[in-house]
Amino acid sequence: MALQRLSFRLRQAATHVRSLHTSGCGQQQAAEAVESEPEPLSVFRTRENDPACHSEQHMGQYYTLPSTDIRTLFPHGLPGRYQQQLKTFNEACMMVRKPSLEVISYLKKTDFSKPSLRYLFYGLNGTGKTMSLCHTVHYCYTQGWLVLHVPDAHIWMKNCKELMPSSYNDTRFDQPLQASDWLRNFRITNEPFLSKIKTKQRYVWTKRESTEEGSLLGQLVDQGISRVKSSSDVVGAVLKELRLQSGQPESDFRMAVAVDGVNGLWGRSTIKKKDKSPVESDELTLVYNLKKLLTKDWTGGAIITTLSQTGSLYTSRFDYLPQELLGERGFDSMDPFLPVSVPNYSEKEFESCYLYWMDRQWLQHPQSRTEEGKKEIIFLCNRNPSMMDRICASL
Amino acid sequence: MAASISGLLKPWTPRVFLVRWSRYNPYYLEPEVRKEAYIKPEAELSAEEKEQRELKSIRPIKAATNDVTSSVFSDPVISKFVGMMMLDGNKILANEIIAKTLENIKRKQVDKYHKAPEGMKEEIECNPYAIFHQALENCKPVVGLASIQKGGKFYQVPIPLSDDRRRHLAMKWIITECRESKHRRTLMYEKLSQELLAASVREGNVIKKKLEMHKMAEANRAYAHYRWA
Numbered sequence: 146m147a148l149q150r151l152s153f154r155l156r157q158a159a160t161h162v163r164s165l166h167t168s169g170c171g172q173q174q175a176a177e178a179v180e181s182e183p184e185p186l187s188v189f190r191t192r193e194n195d196p197a198c199h200s201e202q203h204m205g206q207y208y209t210l211p212s213t214d215i216r217t218l219f220p221h222g223l224p225g226r227y228q229q230q231l232k233t234f235n236e237a238c239m240m241v242r243k244p245s246l247e248v249i250s251y252l253k254k255t256d257f258s259k260p261s262l263r264y265l266f267y268g269l270n271g272t273g274k275t276m277s278l279c280h281t282v283h284y285c286y287t288q289g290w291l292v293l294h295v296p297d298a299h300i301w302m303k304n305c306k307e308l309m310p311s312s313y314n315d316t317r318f319d320q321p322l323q324a325s326d327w328l329r330n331f332r333i334t335n336e337p338f339l340s341k342i343k344t345k346q347r348y349v350w351t352k353r354e355s356t357e358e359g360s361l362l363g364q365l366v367d368q369g370i371s372r373v374k375s376s377s378d379v380v381g382a383v384l385k386e387l388r389l390q391s392g393q394p395e396s397d398f399r400m401a402v403a404v405d406g407v408n409g410l411w412g413r414s415t416i417k418k419k420d421k422s423p424v425e426s427d428e429l430t431l432v433y434n435l436k437k438l439l440t441k442d443w444t445g446g447a448i449i450t451t452l453s454q455t456g457s458l459y460t461s462r463f464d465y466l467p468q469e470l471l472g473e474r475g476f477d478s479m480d481p482f483l484p485v486s487v488p489n490y491s492e493k494e495f496e497s498c499y500l501y502w503m504d505r506q507w508l509q510h511p512q513s514r515t516e517e518g519k520k521e522i523i524f525l526c527n528r529n530p531s532m533m534d535r536i537c538a539s540l
Numbered sequence: 541m542a543a544s545i546s547g548l549l550k551p552w553t554p555r556v557f558l559v560r561w562s563r564y565n566p567y568y569l570e571p572e573v574r575k576e577a578y579i580k581p582e583a584e585l586s587a588e589e590k591e592q593r594e595l596k597s598i599r600p601i602k603a604a605t606n607d608v609t610s611s612v613f614s615d616p617v618i619s620k621f622v623g624m625m626m627l628d629g630n631k632i633l634a635n636e637i638i639a640k641t642l643e644n645i646k647r648k649q650v651d652k653y654h655k656a657p658e659g660m661k662e663e664i665e666c667n668p669y670a671i672f673h674q675a676l677e678n679c680k681p682v683v684g685l686a687s688i689q690k691g692g693k694f695y696q697v698p699i700p701l702s703d704d705r706r707r708h709l710a711m712k713w714i715i716t717e718c719r720e721s722k723h724r725r726t727l728m729y730e731k732l733s734q735e736l737l738a739a740s741v742r743e744g745n746v747i748k749k750k751l752e753m754h755k756m757a758e759a760n761r762a763y764a765h766y767r768w769a
Contacts, residue, residue: 233647235654506650509667512612517575521612538646539639539668540613 187504189497191241196249196284203241205497210237210283218286220330221296222405224275226534234505240494242273244487245280251483252284252447257392257399260441263479265407266451268487269465271531274451275405277487281449285401290446291338293331293387293402293438299409299456301431305416308424313378317430318418324376324431328369331383338398339363345389348382350375362386381434388438392445400446402438406453410436411475413459436478450479490528498530502537510540564602569595571604575612607631615669617676617707624711640729642668645737665740675739679710679746683757688766697766698757713746714739721745 186192191206193199199208215223215237223231231237248264255262264281266274286292301323311317332339342362349355350372356365362383369379391400404410410432416424426432439448452470454460464470467484490498499519502508512518522540526532572578580589607619618638626634645668653664665671684701687694701709714735722731738744 229647233651233654235651506653506666507646509646510613510669511667515612517612538643 187500189500189504190238196280196287197253199241199246199249201246204243204246205240205491205493207238207240207497207501210239212237214283214286216333217336218283218292218294218334219279220333221326222279222282222294222403226531227276234507238501239276239280239283240273240497241280242277242487242494244273244485245277245284247485248277248281248449249284252281255447257445260444261402261446261448263439263441263448263450263482265467265479265482265484266449266487267465267467267470267484269489269529270454270462271529272487272489273530274453274487276530277485278403278405278449278451282401282403285399285403285447286334288399290399290401291387291391292334293384293400294334295327295404295435296330297409297453297456298404298406298432298435299453299458301429302409302412302414302426303416303458308416308418309374311377311430312375313381313430317428317433318416318424319374319377319430321373321376324380325370325373327431328366328376328380328383332363332366332370339366342386342390342396342398344382344386346382346386348378350378356382377430381430384434384438388443391443396445398445402446402448404435404439404448404450406456407439407450407479408452408454408457408460408470408472408475410439411472411478412457415458439478450482490530490533492528495523495528495533498533508537508540513537513540567599568602569599571601571608572596573604573608573610575610617673618669620707621711624708625715637729637732641732641736642672644729644733645671648733648737671740672736675714675736676707676710678739678742679713679750680706681709681750681753682706683754684709685753685757685760686767688763690766695763695766696756696760697763698760699767710746710750713749717746717749 189205189207191203191208193203194208194211196208215231244266248266251262251264266277268274282292282294301320305320305323307320307322309319309321311319339362343359344356344362344365345358347355347358348365350368354368354372356368365379365383365386369376369383372379387400390396391398410426412426414424414426414429416429418424427436439450452465452467454462454464454470457470460470467479467482468476471479499508499522503514508514510518513522518540522533522536526536607623608614622631622634622638625637646666649664649666649668649671653661653666656664665674681701683698684705685696686699688697689695714732718728718731718735722728735744735746739746
């Protein structure tokens with residue numbers, strides 16, 4: 146009796162094992178089939194989640210970013226409305242578009258022994274420049290580059306709650322809060338590099354605190370986060386170290402400098418000194434050090450930037466070209482650069498976005514699912530991505 | 541004298557055309573904004589519709605107000621609600637608040653939808669317009685109270701309400717509730733979305749107010765005949 150039960154259980158186990166084995170084979174066969182003929186998940190989604198493998202055939206399709214990548218790479222880089230969308234839809238999907246594909250293809254072919262190239266995304270308001278930048282930064286991250294992401298250069302030029310005179314140079318001013326925030330986010334993004342890169346110089350912060358030569362970058366960053374007063378100088382030190390070390394034969398990392406709203410660095414500022422006179426951009430430590438990084442002195446990486454009119458100060462609402470937004474000084478400093486235009490959605494991209502929102506249950510109004518409703522949406526937003534988002538939000 | 545009297549009896553059009561006022565000569569017809577009414581070809585029209593069309597070619601038509609559109613997304617109930625929420629003529633702000641409210645409701649519901657297990661997904665209502673209409677229906681009182689004087693005293697007498705009056709009361713209660721009993725830092729659209737979501741499942745302060753009205757009417761049943769005093 147017990148033997149019968151034992152044999153029965155063994156038979157069950159055998160069938161279980163057989164089914165596992167066949168399912169494993171089936172998966173392998175399915176994997177082979179997928180590799181030989183990649184079947185698209187649907188018209189607007191693609192299985193290809195690696196930005197390095199994105200190509201012309203994936204244009205207009207959505208790919209999913211893994212949530213671990215989002216948490217490490219973008220603690221501060223994504224637009225606000227997109228972050229709300231991530232939370233609502235419970236997934237992070239980004240559209241593959243031509244401007245970012247172009248820049249990624251250039252990045253694949255860069256010669257890292259030559260000075261770093263500057264790429265500039267420009268376009269009308271709300272056409273997706275920040276999202277293209279995020280796509281390119283995701284590519285750099287998946288390739289193992291060190292990512293130096295400044296989410297918005299305008300926040301360093303306005304609404305400063307604490308402005309301190311700099312300890313290093315009397316003519317300049319420090320912004321401790323912004324600097325410590327940026328260092329915290331930098332640490333989250335680049336954890337693996339902090340324990341590999343070593344400083345080449347000795348830095349003295351106060352009479353009793355100093356960072357010795359040859360100490361890890363992680364210690365420098367921790368120093369800046371814990372001692373908020375000297376955080377701006379720490380940012381300057383970090384940027385200097387990275388600029389000197391990248392491209393050297395002994396360092397094995399590539400650096401991607403991503404700055405959003407780069408036109409703010411050469412614009413006017415609303416921060417005022419104690420005697421009510423406005424602060425120049427060169428008088429802020431953070432901005433001064435970042436500008437040194439945007440020159441073409443260093444090798445072994447790339448500089449990817451975006452123009453932004455929405456957060457900019459003292460610019461007309463209708464300016465969008467690099468000449469207008471960067472101004473004379475900015476254009477001369479950024480020249481030569483590769484401008485990449487970011488247009489409104491094409492018909493195919495609009496279709497893709499519309500179908501994606503239908504799939505995610507975002508278009509709820511019964512009329513918005515008809516042809517008439519779709520024509521009306523196209524008429525109202527002119528295929529501008531941010532306008533489409535705002536209109537369809539209440540539908 | 542006779543000429544002027546006969547001039548008055550004819551249907552008249554003023555020399556200065558009324559565009560913004562709401563008082564028109566009854567001779568004027570209402571404007572037809574919906575696209576469907578004009579798409580129908582000649583053959584499909586019934587006799588009444590043909591009469592209507594002929595009348596339109598003869599009679600003057602009132603000017604359409606600014607809130608009626610031929611958009612497929614326009615909803616007269618929501619337009620009425622926006623008008624009631626408006627303060628100092630700032631309809632742009634009122635419209636924005638309602639748009640944010642609908643977006644907020646949709647976001648909360650879609651969030652719940654995507655995080656719910658497979659079996660529970662069909663029960664979650666994600667359409668903010670459906671939730672708004674359901675909440676309004678649930679807030680409408682069935683009977684109202686009127687203050688009627690009899691023998692020197694005023695009595696609260698239960699009376700039936702017309703449809704328009706019920707809708708007006710429901711909307712007014714929702715708006716007053718959201719304006720008054722919210723935390724200083726909560727924004728209007730946030731509070732509105734909370735109240736509408738609660739009302740659509742028959743919970744919340746507005747439903748309580750409606751039930752209190754019903755209880756008062758039930759309590760004053762004895763005075764119902766004062767209506768015809």
